[in-house]
Amino acid sequence: MRRDTFPLGGVHPPQRKYTADRPIIALDPPAEAVVFMNQHLGAPAQPLVQKGDQVRVGTLIGRSRGFISANIHSPVSGKVIKIEPRIDISGYRRTAVVIETQGDDWEDSVDLDDTPTRKISFTPDKIIKTIESLGVVGMGGAAFPSHIKYMLPENKKADTLIVNGVECEPYLTADHRLMLEKPDQIMQGIEVMKKAGRISYALVGIEANKPDAIDLLAEKAKFYPGTEIRSLRVKYPQGAEKQLIKALLNREIPGGGLPMDVGCIVNNIGTAYAIYQAVVHHRPLVDRVVTLAGSGLKNPGNYRVRVGTSVREMLNLAGDQMPPDTEKVIMGGPMTGKAILDLGMPVSKGTSGILFQNRRECSSGPSLNCIRCGRCIAVCPMGLRPYLLEKLCRMKNFQRAEQERVMDCIECGSCAYGCPSGIPLVEYIKYGKNRVLEIMKKRREK
Amino acid sequence: MNPVVLISVLALGITAAVAGIALYVISRTFHVVEDARVDEIENLLPGINCGACGYPGCRGCAEAIITAADDGDITGFFCPPGGNEVMGKIARKLGYQAQRQMPTTAVLLCNGGMDKAPVKYRYRGPEKCFISHELFLGPAGCAYGCLGYGDCVQACDFDAIKIDPKTGLPVILEDHCVSCGACVKACPRNLIVILPRGGQNQRVWVACQNREKGAIAIKNCKAACIACNKCVKICDQIAQAVSIQNNVAVIDQERCTRCGTCVGECPTGAILANFSLFEELGEPALKDGGKQ
Numbered sequence: 001m002r003r004d005t006f007p008l009g010g011v012h013p014p015q016r017k018y019t020a021d022r023p024i025i026a027l028d029p030p031a032e033a034v035v036f037m038n039q040h041l042g043a044p045a046q047p048l049v050q051k052g053d054q055v056r057v058g059t060l061i062g063r064s065r066g067f068i069s070a071n072i073h074s075p076v077s078g079k080v081i082k083i084e085p086r087i088d089i090s091g092y093r094r095t096a097v098v099i100e101t102q103g104d105d106w107e108d109s110v111d112l113d114d115t116p117t118r119k120i121s122f123t124p125d126k127i128i129k130t131i132e133s134l135g136v137v138g139m140g141g142a143a144f145p146s147h148i149k150y151m152l153p154e155n156k157k158a159d160t161l162i163v164n165g166v167e168c169e170p171y172l173t174a175d176h177r178l179m180l181e182k183p184d185q186i187m188q189g190i191e192v193m194k195k196a197g198r199i200s201y202a203l204v205g206i207e208a209n210k211p212d213a214i215d216l217l218a219e220k221a222k223f224y225p226g227t228e229i230r231s232l233r234v235k236y237p238q239g240a241e242k243q244l245i246k247a248l249l250n251r252e253i254p255g256g257g258l259p260m261d262v263g264c265i266v267n268n269i270g271t272a273y274a275i276y277q278a279v280v281h282h283r284p285l286v287d288r289v290v291t292l293a294g295s296g297l298k299n300p301g302n303y304r305v306r307v308g309t310s311v312r313e314m315l316n317l318a319g320d321q322m323p324p325d326t327e328k329v330i331m332g333g334p335m336t337g338k339a340i341l342d343l344g345m346p347v348s349k350g351t352s353g354i355l356f357q358n359r360r361e362c363s364s365g366p367s368l369n370c371i372r373c374g375r376c377i378a379v380c381p382m383g384l385r386p387y388l389l390e391k392l393c394r395m396k397n398f399q400r401a402e403q404e405r406v407m408d409c410i411e412c413g414s415c416a417y418g419c420p421s422g423i424p425l426v427e428y429i430k431y432g433k434n435r436v437l438e439i440m441k442k443r444r445e446k
Numbered sequence: 447m448n449p450v451v452l453i454s455v456l457a458l459g460i461t462a463a464v465a466g467i468a469l470y471v472i473s474r475t476f477h478v479v480e481d482a483r484v485d486e487i488e489n490l491l492p493g494i495n496c497g498a499c500g501y502p503g504c505r506g507c508a509e510a511i512i513t514a515a516d517d518g519d520i521t522g523f524f525c526p527p528g529g530n531e532v533m534g535k536i537a538r539k540l541g542y543q544a545q546r547q548m549p550t551t552a553v554l555l556c557n558g559g560m561d562k563a564p565v566k567y568r569y570r571g572p573e574k575c576f577i578s579h580e581l582f583l584g585p586a587g588c589a590y591g592c593l594g595y596g597d598c599v600q601a602c603d604f605d606a607i608k609i610d611p612k613t614g615l616p617v618i619l620e621d622h623c624v625s626c627g628a629c630v631k632a633c634p635r636n637l638i639v640i641l642p643r644g645g646q647n648q649r650v651w652v653a654c655q656n657r658e659k660g661a662i663a664i665k666n667c668k669a670a671c672i673a674c675n676k677c678v679k680i681c682d683q684i685a686q687a688v689s690i691q692n693n694v695a696v697i698d699q700e701r702c703t704r705c706g707t708c709v710g711e712c713p714t715g716a717i718l719a720n721f722s723l724f725e726e727l728g729e730p731a732l733k734d735g736g737k738q
Contacts (some may be wrong), residue, residue, distance in 0.1 A: 367572065430580070
């Protein structure tokens with residue numbers, strides 16, 4: 001088996017995948033679910049329920065609004081007690097539906113059986129419609145509505161479906177466990193996705209640090225013609241779609257472009273499973289696998305939790321509590337995840353992990369001056385000059401930052417990871433990207 | 447004599463002579479006549495190149511004034527740091543009537559210091575307001591209040607802003623402030639505005655920009671404007687200067703009589719005055735915060 005990787009930059013953070021051997025445990029629904037209407041990229045959904053309404057698991061409670069948007073389904077059954085703005089992961093107040101759980105009563109249309117079946121008798125359009133109506137979004141972290149990826153414009157054609165089983169972030173093992181425990185379902189999901197995109201060839205990229213998953217899926221792939229499992233050399237950020245395409249197919253997405261520009265559709269392993277569940281079992285995206293990690297935890301592991309479960313509740317359900325020396329709680333992976341401000345923050349469709357770090361683990365020294373060692377340039381997987389971008393963004397020279405291709409930054413954090421001066425490069429670059437985006441938007445309007 | 451010395455002296459001497467003549471001829475043929483008045487005006491201006499007038503530095507302003515003067519109208523020019531005095535001198539020099547404007551100063555529109563708006567979580571990112579504003583509501587939970595990392599302090603060229611270590615809020619020293627507006631541009635939450643200094647350097651302003659409903663605002667900050675309308679009601683009998691806009695009280699500085707009644711009336715202490723109200727009201731009307 002060939003071992004490919006992307007050629008430019010990249011870092012090797014310690015992997016710390018301690019939870020890789022912990023089977024996925026399904027947690028009970030929480031006593032109260034906080035369901036945000038903007039769990040996906042794009043326009044927030046329109047809440048369809050009112051205070052006092054009874055909902056069941058899988059009831060549509062938010063309808064997608066606009067082209068890039070996704071439906072939201074109730075993750076628990078019970079009564080809607082509040083619809084109010086709450087602070088979400090971005091730190092700003094967004095509309096959330098708060099549901100008090102009563103029992104666990106699923107919608108009749110949902111097939112709770114999870115045994116793999118090999119029959120798919122849907123047309124591509126029907127599959128895309130089902131994915132759309134059941135609110136499936138990318139489970140890798142960005143939560144891009146999945147159905148849009150398959151709605152290619154007339155002039156574009158995809159020839160390869162890429163399934164992302166890289167999971168290059170430290171600590172996270174949710175996709176790894178999913179591959180080990182639901183291989184048939186995932187392979188089936190890939191078949192569904194191939195059909196939806198009218199693609200005959202699928203490539204599954206898995207990093208070499210998951211040999212058991214590679215072997216298992218390769219074994220299964222023998223029965224699925226047109227699906228190939230590829231082992232990749234371990235390097236961060238291989239799970240970023242641009243890097244993954246480069247590693248697997250040696251194709252490069254043009255600046256500002258999408259995978260479809262090079263004939264690819266990229267989906268996560270978790271998404272493959274969610275699509276399988278949606279299309280075959282008509283099960284909306286109401287739960288997901290989340291890795292709970294942290295050196296101080298008693299029961300770290302991989303848990304299947306309902307969307308809307310708060311971190312506090314998830315800890316309780318897992319029979320654990322926050323370690324007393326916790327300094328920082330991160331939602332997502334340690335490289336690209338976001339720190340949360342209180343434990344009431346709910347798990348959303350894009351949450352792949354929850355990480356508790358103590359003071360030693362998340363200590364970042366004072367930020368010193370740039371010594372121009374060039375390490376950030378060496379590790380940048382996009383071939384940018386992070387030291388320059390950081391300075392331009394800090395000094396608010398957005399015009400020059402745009403010329404230096406700040407918008408190509410994928411915010412992987414490799415530059416800040418290796419910076420000997422401890423400069424928070426990504427924060428400044430993110431700020432600059434937001435401003436440049438505003439400027440570009442204004443220019444387009446003109 | 448060593449021939450090397452002789453040759454070098456001669457060669458360099460001739461080069462110098464040729465270059466000198468060339469430079470003289472060039473400077474004569476391409477001579478630019480500068481308006482002598484520009485220098486004079488520039489000397490009258492404060493020379494701090496703050497950019498408050500809207501021109502790149504004092505010389506830029508001087509050139510623009512001369513151009514405008516030749517066109518016959520210098521209204522519209524004002525040097526906030528120099529004030530009426532400087533503008534009067536310039537107008538006299540150019541033979542115009544001086545245009546008077548109210549002196550101004552920068553004012554902070556937030557009173558939610560650490561004592562009134564306790565910090566709820568520790569922010570570990572870069573300590574810049576503009577970055578913090580991008581990411582979160584701010585450690586106190588108020589999406590409109592001062593973040594306190596001092597972008598304005600860094601922007602100020604005149605040492606007019608200091609962070610008060612007790613409250614974590616910037617304090618604007620009016621004596622130093624030239625109202626150049628650098629801090630206004632630096633604040634990502636638009637919490638600093640340029641206000642007229644007011645008669646006898648007295649003014650009253652609402653130190654809150656929280657546009658949330660009162661109940662939410664007061665939860666995060668004890669000094670938030672809760673739009674209770676008390677100030678509006680009391681002022682309607684005096685000057686009709688206060689109104690509620692977007693859940694925040696706004697004082698019309700032109701109508702305000704600087705009586706300070708609303709300051710005592712405000713239940714949360716969101717209205718501030720920069721003068722003592724003790725004599726006027728006969729009793730200590732200010733619970734806390736009345737002075738900046």
